[in-house]
Amino acid sequence: CKQQHDQAVVSTQSGHYGRDPTEDVKRPLTNRRKVKPTKLRSSIKPGTVLILLAGAHRGKRVIFLKQLPSGLLLVTGPYKINGVPLRRVDQAYVIATSTVVEIPAIANDKLTDAMFKRKAKPTKNEREMFIENTSEEPKISAERIALQKEVDAVVVPAVKKVEMLPSYLRSKFTLTKGQFPHQLKF
């Protein structure tokens, strides 16, 4: 097939026969692929307790809120319980337990991928580079803190309703002697 490489060779002449290679125009093939968010595992539903397997909070148990358009999962500790803030997490680095907390649907427009975008550092001109920036912006914006409080105000009461769930979320997941992940039921 003539279209084995990424470019289609469009002949300036009507047919292939007797075409002049120097006059052919190379055009990339049309990409009809539509980007979809990662397919969410059936075991993960809003309110499911997830075990984080990687990152700073590995081993911690968190509550799943929703899947963001990027495909990542939005989770919260809740922050007051185990110190995990509103965070994005990849599905692949998570174990979904069968424990589901009944939380009312959180319909907040601000909970999107854009919220997590890092602010670009202001570029300094040559002179300013030698002047130390003494006034540093707080690492966590007040906006984030407010949003965290708003979300947790809904999640924390729901968690407290279930017996022993807050202490469960406070504890970390570990493997002890004789426990093998492929034999455990989550």
Add this chain to the structure above:
Amino acid sequence: KQWYQRRVAITAGEYKSYLSTRMLYQRYIEVGRVCYIRLGDYAGKLCVIVDLVDQKHLLVDGPTTGVPRTVVRINQVSITDIKIDIPRGCKSKKVRVESEKAEVTSKFQNSGLFKKAEAKRSKAAMDDFGRFKARVAKVSRNRKIRSTVRKLKKSS
């Protein structure tokens, strides 16, 4: 008065039953013996010995418990206390009738083997939250025991 009572003569039947309790083995592999299958396809199920194939194999059947008439190895199986009265090599229908008459399943549920197997099964089926609750319960129980022991040691 009590030591006089001990010296009362016993009947022959009583003596025989006393002897049988003194014997090394009380459960035998025989036709009609109810067994618990430990390993293999039908693990966890009860069956009745219908015939003996050789030193290491049995023909078993469990129409009431879902075990088809198959040959199993003796070491795949644990023999129970329960025995039913069936002729050697009898048909599955007869085994079913006799098992239901002897109430094999309900008798087995009172046994230690069943209770241990159930406990193992429920432990394996525990989810992460369940395991956490069990651990907390165990820790608090052991703490209470240890503190009580310490208190008793101090007071004595």
